[in-house]
Amino acid sequence: MPQLRIRKVAVLGAGVMGAQIAAHLANADVDTVLFDLPAKEGSPNGVVEKAIANLGKLSPAPFASKAKAAAITPANYDQHLELLRDCDLIIEAIAERMDWKKALYDRIEAYVAPHAILASNTSGLSINGLAEVLPESMHTRFCGVHFFNPPRYMHLAELIPCAKTDKQVLEGLETFLVTTLGKGVVYAKDTPNFIGNRIGVFSILSTLHHTARSGLGFDEVDALTGPLLGRPKSATYRTSDVVGLDTMAHVIKTMADTLPDDPWHQYFKAPDWLQALIAKGALGQKTGAGIFMKKGKDIVVLDLKAQDYRPATGVADPEVVAILKNKDPAARFAQLRASGHPQAKFLWAVFRDLFHYSAYHLASIAETARDVDLAIRWGYGWSLGPFETWQAAGWKQVAEWIAEDIVAGKAMSSAPLPDWVFDGRDGVHGADGSFSPARGGKLPRSALPVYQRQRFPDPVLGERAAPGETVFETDAVRMWHDGDGIAVLGFKTKMNTVGDGVLAGVLEAVDRAEKDFQGLVIWQPKEPFSAGADLSGAMASLQAGKLAEFEAMVETFQSASQRIKYSLVPVVAAVRGLALGGGCEFQMHSARTVFALESYIGLVEAGVGLLPAGGGLKEIALRAAQAAGPGGDVFAQLKPYFEAVAMGKVSTSALEAKELKLAREGDVVVFNAYELLHVAKAQARALAESGYRPPLPARGIPVAGDVGIATFRMMLENMLEGRFISEHDYEVSKRIATVMCGGDVDRGALVDEAWLLKLEREHFVALAQMPKTQERIAYMLKNGKPLRN
Structure with missing residues (x-):
């Protein structure tokens, strides 16, 4: 073809x-x-x-x-x-x-x-x-x-x-x-609103209907229909504000105009309160007021009974939260259906009518149930599509409950469920494919060659790609391969953070790759690539007074980075999502990095009162020297790096990571995250086939020295005087400058990597012992955001 x-x-x-x-x-x-x-x-x-x-x-x-x-x-x-x-x-x-x-x-x-x-x-x-x-x-x-x-x-x-x-x-x-x-x-088939908006907008209409019937507040409904259900934080009504209430009304009218024979047609109309908001220009986020509105620092929500705004304080009741956190989907749905709590009754009704609508219209809008589930997940950000949710909850039992509610007049429509729902099946998805009403059986995924690039495509319930052959596995890492000469290492820690287990795993993986493989790819099955060092584990050693153990951990981190860099086989980092701190440093030391476009890269240690000590500042000093060239101005090359590190900047894309120089011009950017592993393995193989050799250790690295440090300090003192930074920010940034510039040596002095790594360790350990740094770390661990003290 x-x-x-x-x-x-x-x-x-x-x-x-x-x-x-x-x-x-x-x-x-x-x-x-x-x-x-x-x-x-x-x-x-x-x-x-x-x-x-x-x-x-x-x-x-x-x-x-x-x-x-x-x-x-x-x-x-x-x-x-x-x-x-x-x-x-x-x-x-x-x-x-x-x-x-x-x-x-x-x-x-x-x-x-x-x-x-x-x-x-x-x-x-x-x-x-x-x-x-x-x-x-x-x-x-x-x-x-x-x-x-x-x-x-x-x-x-x-x-x-x-x-x-x-x-x-x-x-x-x-x-x-x-x-x-x-x-x-x-x-999608050529039907009004296609798949995503047909099912997604119906879900919103169903929520509107059941909100009115249940008497729940808009903020209460959003507390129920967001992350608790595996959906975005904006849930239902905040999403409507973001999309625009006029746009929402237009989409609803389109459904009413183009789907006159839909058994749910009577519900395809904007409620009076929605039309009233639109009439007075309260269209949502774009006009500053809608269902929600910001008053000063507070968020207020429309209260239909009071015909005015009130503080948005609605929450999911603990009883309902407990039901939703039950890890058994079948038990969860049984409890929702059986509960007399208004919030639980609301949720069961919303799910029931979504399942009913999706099943009734499947044959007319899509080829398979997979198309519906993926459209809703990819287009609306749900963790599971409607058919997956139904199947996980127990297909047969839920189908019986829906049928009972239809007969009892509780469902939004009296339209019957299709016959295929009751043909003895346990669901619509399986390892052999997803159900197609037109074919009367399951259809596998597309065999189009482009999908051969997706080693692990986004699975629907019941699908699982072969995991590959394990080389070794610990509590922290797994190394595996497909018999193609390229090994893959993934982390198993929370947020793929780097602690002792991951460091040991990296060192062992490189050893094994050199012995048995042509190359090694560091890739995570799920985002992020790595949120950085395991701060809680590191601080536990320090606070227990185990300073030697803490220093040894830092040295091991540096050794792992250096082992990646000087491996005799190419180590390629495959990055998507966050690659912060130590995660960024690992990719900086790889022979090449393959980034998904949505990669957010940064050396962010300054935010917790530390400096990068996994070889990141050493690499910056080296790259600045290489960019300056013989006799060039190393300090000028360091300036953009210093700003990025001292301010803890994180790139908003892989392309911006190149502009921040945290990614190299030769690094590869792919747009489909599911192709990341394929491309990374291809890069590793290409490097190996071209006779890859690691770089020679850099011994004569010209640095900015004492003059560079003094210049950076002068900039920092001006910022401190203008109150743009705190005294501890000044302390951290001064030490970052000291390491980047190669320490208190003459400008242009030649140093080696070992010297720069030693500087990193010394200043990292010194900062880690400071009370204000420990306050920052504790605050970050507790609140997930930086403290400026």
Whole structure:
């Protein structure tokens, strides 16, 4: 099959979604042209230029690096339609109006290249309806591709074929979305709102209905429907405020207008209170008031009975929390159904109607139950989809309860559950695939070659990839392999923190890799890569007066980093999520790092009154010297490093980690986190095949010395005088500067790595013994955030 090559993409429409789609394409180094109407005044491209500028103000940031903004070419429909001729993919992302979209297709039709794909980023309009205006020759290259907001961060992309979309076009586009843009692709049938919003919005409507019936407050419902259910902190009503109450009402109206025969149609309407908020301009977060509002430092919530706002103090009752924390899903649901507590009754009702709706509509909206569960997890951030939740709770029993409630008139609809629900099954997912109503059996995952790059794809309940052959395993680490010559080491500690067990495991893994393998990859099955050193374990030794033991731990940490760096086989770090402190230092010492785009890297020890002592400052001094070159200005190279470390900066992406110089230019960034291990193993293998040798120990490292230290101290004294930093911040930063500059030696003096590591240890141990540092560590361990003392 010929491969689809996408070099250049046009995005039509510079609204919120179109501009952010363009930003994410630019993140991935895709040549991108962003179109909109010509501006009525000033620059003809003013509408697009303003949209690109506004992207820099959004949070979370659409750009993985601010520099990427310059990569988008602004254009307008009056002057630049000729640019479409060079585009391999055109993504239409204008407002959700069928007539406007069709008019735009009429306008661009003559400029679309014969090979180009045209895709509509609609959230629910009919793809076949949109295709009607296109010439027959374009139908094979037309489909829907629905990104979820914000496109950089939301994993889901729904792919919706029209009746004549060519299979090869879809598979080529799917491959591009998965690898280049890092998306999880789900195929949806051409039905209103597709899969994610059809099920997700119904879940919200069900919650609205049962909130009103139960008499619970909005804040109380959010306390119940957030993390306690494995869902985002914003839960239900805060999410509505973030999305925009006007947008929520529009989506509900779309469902009402396009699904007249849905058995739940009577519920597809915005409640009176929601319409009243919209009428007075209280649209949620974007207007500063909605269901919730900030008053001073307090959060207040709308109280329907009082017709006013009150303090948001609603919580989940301890009795219900105890039920939800039961680790047995079957027992949990039995207790929710049996309980007379209003909150428990509310939760059972919400789940019951979600399960009912999902089962009833599965055949019409998706090919398999897997598509529904992944769409909800990837598009709405739930830890489990509706079918997974039902199956885990005991399929047959829950189905009987739902059926009983339907007969008793307790369910939102009297529509019967489909016959397949009661065919003796124990669920819809298994090792052999997920249930497809159309096929009457289970379908395995896609065999498209792009998915061979995912050694451990995101599993649904009942799926488990082969774990590989264990080389050795302890309480702290596991080393394994697939028989391909590359070993993999993963940590098993909380947040993958580094303590004695992990350090011993790293040392043993490198020894074994040198003996039996071509390379070693450090990779974690789940985020984060590593949240840094095990502070609680380290401080326990110090507070017990075991100073020698504490110093030995620091030395072992440095030895592990050095062992990674000087291994005779390449050690590649595969990083996603947080790589802080010691986690950052491990990747700095690897032969190469492969980062997922959403990697947040930093040497953050200053936040707890310490300095990096796992070889991080040593590496910085070395890199600064190498960047300066013979006779160059080492101090100038150190300045950006010093600011990053002293302020505990954490990159907001892997691309920004390169700008902070905590990642190297030669390190690799992948956009799909599920491809991270594949790419890291490929990098290790390539290094090994090219005759890898570790770097020679650096012995003559020129340092900034006493002059550099004095210059940094002068900067710090000015900050202290201006009260930008505390006295202890000054102490910590002064010691960071001392190590980076190579200690109290002449400027330009030559030192070796051992000298720099010794400086790290001495200053780390000295800081660790200071009361203010210990206060900071204790505060961080208790509260999860830094103390500025």
